[in-house]
Amino acid sequence: xxxxxxxxxxxxxxxxxxxxxxxxxxxxxxxxxxxxxxxxxxxxxxxxxxxxxxxxxxxxxxxxxxx
Numbered sequence: 001x002x003x004x005x006x007x008x009x010x011x012x013x014x015x016x017x018x019x020x021x022x023x024x025x026x027x028x029x030x031x032x033x034x035x036x037x038x039x040x041x042x043x044x045x046x047x048x049x050x051x052x053x054x055x056x057x058x059x060x061x062x063x064x065x066x067x
Contacts, residue, residue: 023038
């Protein structure tokens, strides 16, 4: 099951997709993975990824309890 199949995550997925694009562009512009703008975007993306993982894990746990 993919993240997009979970209701309520559309906004989060949109933000993650947008940040991935920004990150790729920043890497191309700065020619570095350690440039400050690249690191900042990467850290923000990490936060969204963790939020998504927590939401998926929580939903799975609830589903297991209800079975």
